[in-house]
Amino acid sequence: MAEPQRIVIVGTGLAGASAAGALRDRGYGGKITMFGTEHHRPYELPALSKDVLLGKADEPAWVHESSFYADNEIELQLGVSVLELRPGDHSIVDSDGAVRSYDRLLLATGSRPRVLPGAQGHVLRTIDDSLALKSNLREGRHVVIVGAGWIGCEVASAARTHGCRVTVVDPLAEPLVRVLGPEMGRMFRGLHEEHGVEFKLGTGVAGFSPSGVRLDDGTELLPDVTVLAVGATPRLELAEAAGLELADGGVAVDATLRTSAPDVFAAGDIAAHDHPRYDGRVRVEHWANAKDQGTYVAGPLLGVDEPYQKSPYFFTDQYDLGMEYRGLADPSDEVVVRGDLAKREFIAFWLRDGRLRAAMNVNMWDDGTALGALVDAQATVTAKQLQEADLGSLA
Structure with a gap:
């Protein structure tokens, strides 16, 4: 070529x-x-x-x-x-x-950014979007965030850090549940609730008005700032x-x-x-x-034909929680936890048919290389090994 x-x-x-x-x-x-x-x-x-x-x-x-x-x-x-x-x-x-x-x-x-019909509010995709939203995150303001995914949760963290009152609305039962499943979703919800975030989960948006957000349970929220974080x-x-x-x-x-x-x-x-x-x-x-x-x-x-094989990776920082996720799992996969979930210092693993599909380290930073190797190999491991064995030796 x-x-x-x-x-x-x-x-x-x-x-x-x-x-x-x-x-x-x-x-x-x-x-x-x-x-x-x-x-x-x-x-x-x-x-x-x-x-x-x-x-x-x-x-x-x-x-x-x-x-x-x-x-x-x-x-x-x-x-x-x-x-x-x-x-x-x-x-x-x-x-x-x-x-x-x-x-x-x-x-x-x-x-x-995906938008909802008739929606009015901030979106977050560009540097101009971010600066415009930041200028409105002022102490005492009520911020309503539609969507409890990664962007919604990170905006909630920033808004609370600025002293805003924050309400997060999502039709699903837990934040981040589509990616992480219910157990990890509850962990993130607990983190935000400890920092004063109010969730209205299992509740969708029925419509928007110039002054507020109408929910499908009949509630009308009257925020100072609305953020659309629906993907x-x-x-x-x-x-x-x-x-x-x-x-x-x-x-x-x-x-x-x-x-x-x-x-x-x-x-x-x-x-x-x-x-x-x-x-x-x-x-x-x-x-x-x-x-x-x-x-x-x-x-x-330029004509090189080697396939792209890297595993997906992403990270988040919310309040005092830092997290890295490697791999690609289904929320229905078996979840194995190593460490202290209550203290939010742990590694979560997702297993399917005895093979490791994904790993997420939360406020633990020593095993990143081993986690990457295990996920890349889709290692055949047991829950007991993941909880007790040296991860480097497993990799």
């Missing part, structure tokens, strides 16, 4: 910027052009719901220094979107009306219009992140990846996946 002369990257988020940097690190000397709708250079998202909201930072972690793109001859088209992808003739049309040809193209369009929607419009195969809520890609179109790849939130370690496709909307897939896909863009 001949080295491409022109690579176009659609998206200036972490996946796209990591790919551009990795291409240069691999010695690629051809033309790289990146297109992004934001006017900021590429940045990472985790700080938006953590340090920025907490007031510890007033800007995100930038993927590269401001001079990096010019120094490495990467053409950064900020505030310019791609309106049309034409795989048949290897070209795109941008919002300035220009038609640009490519030899290889990476779709890294990311996600947008994200992958940006698939460009891929769909171009006729790319879609699957499992994303763009279908093979083990090397190739799409169904010749010379078009996808990475990050939109990639529904045929992962060698898992049954079926995997689509992950977390920081590490965007960074790792972006770095990895530089290889396939």
Whole structure:
């Protein structure tokens, strides 16, 4: 496969910027052009719901220094979107009306916040969103958060730290239950309740008014600040219009992140990846996946065919709780706890058919390498071994 002369990257988020940097690190000397709708250079998202909201930072972690793109001859088209992808003739049309040809193209369009019909309130996806929300988190204000997932819980933590009164609404029985299951969901609920958060769980939103949020149990909440944290929607419009195969809520890609179109790849939130370690496709909307897939896909863009095999990873910080999660489990899997759940110093393991599917360390930091190895291997282990054996020896 001949080295491409022109690579176009659609998206200036972490996946796209990591790919551009990795291409240069691999010695690629051809033309790289990146297109992004934001006017900021590429940045990472985790700080938006953590340090920025907490007031510890007033800007995100930038993927590269401001001079990096010019120094490495990467053409950064900020505030310019791609309106049309034409795989048949290897070209795109941008919002300035220009038609640009490519030899290889990476779709890294990311996600947008999901919204509810008639919803009014803050969302959290960009640095501008984060700064706007932070300016409204003032002591004594009542903040209603719709959604008890990761973003909802992290916003609740930041709002309570600023002295806000916080109510979290979710139709499910526990926070984070779709990812972690009921036992770990209860643990996170207890953490927030100890810090004064009020939950209205098992209760959906019936509608919004200029002054409040109506719940389906008849309650009307009258917040000073409303935050919508009901998930994200992958940006698939460009891929769909171009006729790319879609699957499992994303763009279908093979083990090397190739799409169904010749010379078009996808990475990050939109990639529904045929992962060698898992049954079926995997689509992950977390920081590490965007960074790792972006770095990895530089290889396939240049003709390297080794599959992407990293296990999903994410982390959270809420109050005095820090957590890392590795792997991919189903909430119905058997949960094994090592350590002290009551003190929130423990490791949780998810087992299915005797094989380790995922591990989550909470306020325990010594076994990260072993946990990663065990999860990557989908080790065959017993609950007793996970609770009592040296994890390094098991790995």
